[in-house]
Amino acid sequence: MSAKIIRGLENLPSDLGNTIVTIGNFDGVHCGHRWVIDHVINCARKLSARAIAVTLDPHPAKLLRPDRGLRLITPGDRKLELLAETGLDAVLVLPFNTELANTSARDFATNVLHRALHAQEVHEGENFRFGHDAEAGTDGLAALGKELGFSVHAYAPQSMRGQAISSSRIRTLIAAGNLPQARALLGREFSIDSTPASGRGYGTQYAVPTINLAPYAELLPANGVYITKLQIGEGTEAESFDGVTNIGNRPTFGADSFAVETHLFNFHPVALTETTPLRLTFKLRLRNEIRFPSPEALKAQIGRDIAKAQRYLHLRKTLKSSFSSVESQQA
Numbered sequence: 362m363s364a365k366i367i368r369g370l371e372n373l374p375s376d377l378g379n380t381i382v383t384i385g386n387f388d389g390v391h392c393g394h395r396w397v398i399d400h401v402i403n404c405a406r407k408l409s410a411r412a413i414a415v416t417l418d419p420h421p422a423k424l425l426r427p428d429r430g431l432r433l434i435t436p437g438d439r440k441l442e443l444l445a446e447t448g449l450d451a452v453l454v455l456p457f458n459t460e461l462a463n464t465s466a467r468d469f470a471t472n473v474l475h476r477a478l479h480a481q482e483v484h485e486g487e488n489f490r491f492g493h494d495a496e497a498g499t500d501g502l503a504a505l506g507k508e509l510g511f512s513v514h515a516y517a518p519q520s521m522r523g524q525a526i527s528s529s530r531i532r533t534l535i536a537a538g539n540l541p542q543a544r545a546l547l548g549r550e551f552s553i554d555s556t557p558a559s560g561r562g563y564g565t566q567y568a569v570p571t572i573n574l575a576p577y578a579e580l581l582p583a584n585g586v587y588i589t590k591l592q593i594g595e596g597t598e599a600e601s602f603d604g605v606t607n608i609g610n611r612p613t614f615g616a617d618s619f620a621v622e623t624h625l626f627n628f629h630p631v632a633l634t635e636t637t638p639l640r641l642t643f644k645l646r647l648r649n650e651i652r653f654p655s656p657e658a659l660k661a662q663i664g665r666d667i668a669k670a671q672r673y674l675h676l677r678k679t680l681k682s683s684f685s686s687v688e689s690q691q692a
């Protein structure tokens with residue numbers, strides 16, 4: 362069952378009971394986050410308590426360090442959707458404003474963890490910090506827990522293939538176009554949610570027909586050409602198409618004009634409006650964006666991109682089906 366999303370302390374149910382809690386930004390809902398969340402869920406089941414994640418909206422860096430221009434792996438709603446699918450009982454979203462930013466570690470522990478959530482246990486990674494100016498870590502939290510009646514479980518940082526799993530590391534990998542490594546740390550392929558935007562019509566005229574995405578303000582892979590999958594629509598109505606996507610300024614056609622545009626394979630007409638939900642999943646980077654001497658040269662290169670993408674997708678399908686047949690023979 363999917364977790365209940367509760368916005369603001371005032372909306373907590375009065376019959377909440379005791380809770381096992383983890384607090385964090387959870388940008389990306391990556392394997393490290395899910396490691397901590399799985400422990401929270403297991404402990405909650407043993408103690409017949411509710412398993413709860415507390416997260417902040419917007420991400421504190423957006424308010425405290427706007428000059429850093431943080432771009433999120435999972436913008437607000439997508440993060441909540443992923444947290445809701447983990448098996449938690451509830452996700453409490455606290456509005457991150459100057460009042461919360463100025464709250465001391467003691468007041469947060471007293472008012473949020475103890476009084477509002479009746480926390481029995483709080484689970485965090487060892488590098489967790491909280492309170493005004495990130496004043497306290499897990500030791501400070503444990504000292505407050507002793508007074509207030511909750512215990513603290515602090516986990517060593519989880520790593521994968523020798524790489525620390527953290528939201529910032531994953532952002533760096535995605536921004537560099539290294540999608541296979543980002544996928545390993547995220548535990549799923551990187552995707553973005555958007556809606557359609559209209560193109561200039563050059564694609565159909567000179568290169569290949571494409572679907573353009575509406576301007577997207579959060580994290581994108583580096584400019585270049587990628588093998589992708591585009592899901593059009595949601596739920597039982599959704600349809601998915603493999604394809605190739607260009608992220609960039611399309612220098613072949615003159616003045617820079619940034620776009621994310623996808624050419625779909627095996628396309629058949631689908632009804633698209635300005636609000637149709639699109640989810641674009643990035644699989645592999647193929648090349649840099651190039652300024653070609655002519656639209657014909659660009660078109661020839663896109664033909665080679667398509668052929669390469671189709672070979673890759675075919676190979677992946679073949680490998681997947683031979684793995685699953687070996688697995689079913691061994692079962």
Ligand SMILES: Cc1cc2nc3c(=O)[nH]c(=O)nc-3n(C[C@H](O)[C@H](O)[C@H](O)COP(=O)(O)O)c2cc1C
Pocket residue numbers: 560561562563564565568569571573586605606607610611612613614622623624649650651652653659663666
């Ligand atoms: C797979 C793919 C690769 C592309 N590669 C380049 C490129 O290297 N250089 C470039 O100038 N434009 C590239 N484009 C963008 C085309 O120029 C673009 O499709 C065209 O400008 C259409 O614009 P419109 O959607 O506004 O009509 C690529 C497009 C696709 C779908």
Ligand SMILES: Nc1ncnc2c1ncn2[C@@H]1O[C@H](COP(=O)(O)OP(=O)(O)OP(=O)(O)O)[C@@H](O)[C@H]1O
Pocket residue numbers: 383384385386387388392393394396397484485486487488489516517518519520525526527528529530
């Ligand atoms: N690799 C990990 N191993 C164990 N715990 C982790 C790991 N990554 C995050 N956590 C813990 O999950 C909780 C939520 O993490 P949060 O999103 O705030 O930080 P983060 O993923 O380390 O991000 P950043 O890289 O931006 O610091 C915190 O308790 C954090 O310590």
